């Protein structure tokens with residue numbers, strides 16, 4: 001399939017004090033339509049920076065991003081972002097939070113229906129009138145995913161969305177997210193530092209190296225869902241990913 | 252409902268005990284009735300004033316001044332606080348000057364205001380406006396400039412224009428702060444009222460106190476003081492209720508402390 005999102009030699013440097021540091025260096029990769037790709041890498045290797053550049057929240061120092069044949073600049077509704085924290089608007093109820101991106105862009109009835117469907121889909125039915133401060137971390141993160149999906153983006157960017165949750169909730173949300181993705185067939189870039197999460201979700205795993213930050217190996221995972229991490233093939237891949245990680249930490 | 256009832260009882264307990272002890276001591280003749288008239292005497296005075304209509308007359312004159320002064324302060328402070336809150340780094344230029352003004356109590360300005368604006372309503376309302384301006388202005392400015400940039404980012408990923416971000420993110424995010432500023436502002440307006448009225452007024456609660464002094468009637472003075480306290484409390488209560496209805500999401504969150512601005 002043709003490349004849907006194309007990153008060409010993206011570089012980003014930051015000035016910290018008088019020092020120049022490269023958060024990303026000549027990073028290139030491609031994502032095809034409908035693909036769920038997991039990016040893993042150790043802390044500080046530039047994963048967040050990469051997603052923020054794709055989302056348009058940060059400007060790359062050099063390089064080009066092409067989505068659907070068009071060069072991207074600035075933020076846009078065709079790219080949905082789910083941040084590490086839920087970032088819900090505290091002054092809006094749960095349903096109003098989910099409706100944030102579509103408010104005023106469609107009829108009230110359609111908006112109401114979209115929000116109700118999404119709440120059902122992410123498992124928040126019955127909490128329409130709750131305030132964000134009344135939600136648990138997992139519920140808030142579900143709401144954040146629903147809010148990003150409401151505008152029907154072409155691509156969903158997720159920055160370690162489950163990392164702040166306890167293990168049980170995380171597993172539950174991973175499963176639910178997988179169903180959601182199978183239902184919507186959205187192109188997703190899912191950043192994580194959890195190897196198990198990447199193996200559970202990804203059709204592809206991209207390993208990011210640090211110093212300088214670059215694309216390391218891309219591993220395909222042509223396994224059906226739901227997956228068991230006890231599967232010998234997956235276990236072998238996990239070993240490989242971990243050894244690549246260790247090699248990265250060494251230098 | 253029982254909770255509200257319990258809270259009211261708890262709030263009234265201390266004043267009740269104080270008044271009871273005070274009245275008791277007066278009845279026993281342990282207090283000088285001229286220097287400290289008994290609560291019953293003050294109540295008699297209040298009822299008499301209420302009965303012949305003077306109380307309402309004075310109170311409405313005072314409320315009118317505070318209404319005008321606060322309204323004016325609000326109309327000036329809100330847009331200004333808003334604009335300056337949106338401009339980054341403007342606080343570096345403003346803070347020292349505002350700090351300087353903060354050291355000057357409203358009473359210190361009274362003679363100058365009278366010189367500039369005459370002795371009638373204009374100068375009184377100006378004093379009240381001055382007292383109310385800063386808390387509203389500062390809290391609005393802080394509210395706007397402290398808008399969480401993480402939420403601004405969320406809004407911009409949805410492709411909102413700068414104007415939409417102002418209306419849909421900055422405004423609601425600053426609203427609690429604006430409310431705090433308004434509550435403080437109103438309270439400061441009310442407090443500075445008496446200072447403004449002590450100088451050359453012919454009606455108003457401040458004038459009532461002044462009259463009590465001239466007629467050597469401590470019960471009249473204390474009745475005036477009591478009225479100021481009660482009305483202030485009532486206005487604050489109204490504002491708190493208003494905040495609860497207009498910002499329902501705040502009820503589920505813990506409240507944070509706000510910077511205070513002391514005019515006196």
Ligand SMILES: Nc1ncnc2c1ncn2[C@@H]1O[C@H](COP(=O)(O)OP(=O)(O)OP(=O)(O)O)[C@@H](O)[C@H]1O
Pocket residue numbers: 014015016021022023041042043044045046047048049050193
């Ligand atoms: N605004 C910034 N100013 C300066 N340097 C920055 C900025 N943002 C990120 N960096 C630097 O860029 C590098 C990559 O940061 P980034 O947040 O993308 O890492 P990450 O892979 O997301 O890490 P983590 O897994 O801990 O979230 C870091 O070395 C960081 O110091």
Ligand SMILES: [Mg+2]
Pocket residue numbers: 047048049159
């Ligand atoms: Mg990160």
